[in-house]
Amino acid sequence: xxxxxxxxxxxxxxxxxxxxxxxxxxxxxxxxxxxxxxxxxxxxxxxxxxxxxxxxxxxxxxxxxxxxxxxxxxxxxxxxxxxxxxxxxxxxxxxxxxxxxxxxxxxxxxxxxxx
Amino acid sequence: xxxxxxxxxxxxxxxxxxxxxxxxxxxxxxxxxxxxxxxxxxxxxxxxxxxxxxxxxxxxxxxxxxxxxxxxxxxxxxxxxxxxxxxxxxxxxxxxxxxxxxxxxxxxxxxxxxx
Numbered sequence: 339x340x341x342x343x344x345x346x347x348x349x350x351x352x353x354x355x356x357x358x359x360x361x362x363x364x365x366x367x368x369x370x371x372x373x374x375x376x377x378x379x380x381x382x383x384x385x386x387x388x389x390x391x392x393x394x395x396x397x398x399x400x401x402x403x404x405x406x407x408x409x410x411x412x413x414x415x416x417x418x419x420x421x422x423x424x425x426x427x428x429x430x431x432x433x434x435x436x437x438x439x440x441x442x443x444x445x446x447x448x449x450x451x452x453x
Numbered sequence: 454x455x456x457x458x459x460x461x462x463x464x465x466x467x468x469x470x471x472x473x474x475x476x477x478x479x480x481x482x483x484x485x486x487x488x489x490x491x492x493x494x495x496x497x498x499x500x501x502x503x504x505x506x507x508x509x510x511x512x513x514x515x516x517x518x519x520x521x522x523x524x525x526x527x528x529x530x531x532x533x534x535x536x537x538x539x540x541x542x543x544x545x546x547x548x549x550x551x552x553x554x555x556x557x558x559x560x561x562x563x564x565x566x567x568x
Binding site: 379380381382383384426428430441442443444445446447449 | 497498499502558560
């Protein structure tokens, strides 16, 4: 069976500090991987998606970046956090060949608070 | 612009009662519509998925309907339980070829079931 892990679960960081959130998927190969942010009272906002190692697409301009050093590892980073980066960060995966009935499977999320 | 609107924004019902959540979308070309359940502080979990040709789909006490002509969907919860308290998110995918489908998330309906 497939599982998706995210860590840390919660994080409190000062403004201007760096960030590294990690997401790993087990039990599947060549998944599509996604990073979302969910601000309080807001819908999910797609930040990045990746269809393969080293292939990253950005949906919105921001001070965040993403990397995919391994097939089942997706990392969200920032060199200097802003207050507006606070939120709930979700990683998700989707099978590569899912057809038009694809479902994205979400990780448990990381609650980031920037002070 | 692709949009997904959900109503009501929040809802409180008594345990054992039924409720219906609404989702209106303007996503083109339509590929599929999914309902997710998101417990507080957790990642969303898929409940149902429907393509253009499907107008109803059930998952236990959850029944989703889809009217592709009016671009509306509903999620009906029967005999609600306290564990149904969560946010319910409507997600609509546009059919774009390649490794990624354009996915639009609603802002969700927050349901609280009280004893």
